[in-house]
Amino acid sequence: QVQLVESGGGLVQAGGSLGLSCAASGRTFTTDAMGWFRQAPGMEREFVAAVAWNGGRTYYADSVKGRFTISRDNAKNTVYLQMNSLKPEDTAVYYCSAGGNTVRLRAGTGDYWGRGTQVTVSS
Secondary structure (H helix, E strand, O other): OOEEEEEOOEEEEOOOOEEEEEEEEOOOOOOOOEEEEEEOOOOOOEEEEEEOOOOOOEEEOOOOOOOEEEEEEOOOOEEEEEEOOOOHHHOEEEEEEEOOOHHHHHOOOOOEEOOOEEEEEEO
16 A cells, blocks of 8 residues: 655744655655645645656745755655745645656646645744
């Protein structure tokens, strides 16, 4: 059974930092894109960041560019999201996604999804 498990969410003040991790099990994703989405209350889920299978290319939503950094460790089957200079509008449940190429993943059609981790940024 394939599972993606996110960790690292929590409460932080505006301007602070948080690091999220997503560990995959049940299969390896060394030839697949991995990425992050988020969903704020009352809003649709939106793309945050994606990384190609070898970590060579990364993609970001304009709203997080320059503040968030996505990376992956294929030996650990894990993708990370380092979030700096956090803003209250970054408050959301953050979901990990994996599977397919970066085009598919960025479109929200990755094969697998985690259950999410809450990130709350206070002003």
